[in-house]
Amino acid sequence: MTNKLAVVKDFTLEIPVQDIEQSVEWYIRHLGFELIPPAKGIAELRTASGFRICLFRPDQTDETSYWYVKDVNNYRVRACIRVSDIELLHTSLVESGIQVSDIEGGPGCGWTCQFHDLNGNMLIAWSGYTKEHDWYYE
Numbered sequence: 418m419t420n421k422l423a424v425v426k427d428f429t430l431e432i433p434v435q436d437i438e439q440s441v442e443w444y445i446r447h448l449g450f451e452l453i454p455p456a457k458g459i460a461e462l463r464t465a466s467g468f469r470i471c472l473f474r475p476d477q478t479d480e481t482s483y484w485y486v487k488d489v490n491n492y493r494v495r496a497c498i499r500v501s502d503i504e505l506l507h508t509s510l511v512e513s514g515i516q517v518s519d520i521e522g523g524p525g526c527g528w529t530c531q532f533h534d535l536n537g538n539m540l541i542a543w544s545g546y547t548k549e550h551d552w553y554y555e
Contacts (some may be wrong), residue, residue, distance in 0.1 A: 429469040432494045434536045440472045443535050445534070447496070447513060448506075458484075468498070497541045498513055503528050506542050 426431035434440040440462045444450040460472040475486035487490065500506050503520060509532050512516045517532040528544040 429471050430494065430496050431471045431473060432534075432536075432538055433475045433497070434538075435474070436470045437472055437474055440536060442474070444470070446457075447510060448540075470496075477521065480539065494538045496538070497543050499545045500542050503530065503542055503544045506530075 427449075437460050441452055441462065445452065446461055448464075450464055453461040453469075458474065461469060462472070463469040468552075474483050476482040476484040477486060479485060495508055507517060507520055510532055515532055518530050520528050520530045522528040522544070524547045527546050529541055529543050531539060533539055
């Protein structure tokens, strides 16, 4: 490992949303995130394993703003979330009325399904590599 790689402590995905409170509730209810004490104008959430996301309301008025997004209708995040039980998550999402794709894939590269959050951001649930894959890890 090089020194450059050693400085990275974690990774946070920043996701544009229309309504922060509704979005926080959705990510907590459907994906098990917990809210980290909030900062002004954003919401930071994390999973039990430490994966973090930051929900923000895009700023279309100030091009110098960190949260500036030129066209919110064409700015979407696609996130892949590794899960421990893809069938359980799939069933839970379907039972909650969320449109979710069939589970696809197979031994080796693993299993996936796709769905969208309430803001239209695509989320991909992935089971992770299976032991049949050269790059297997837990």
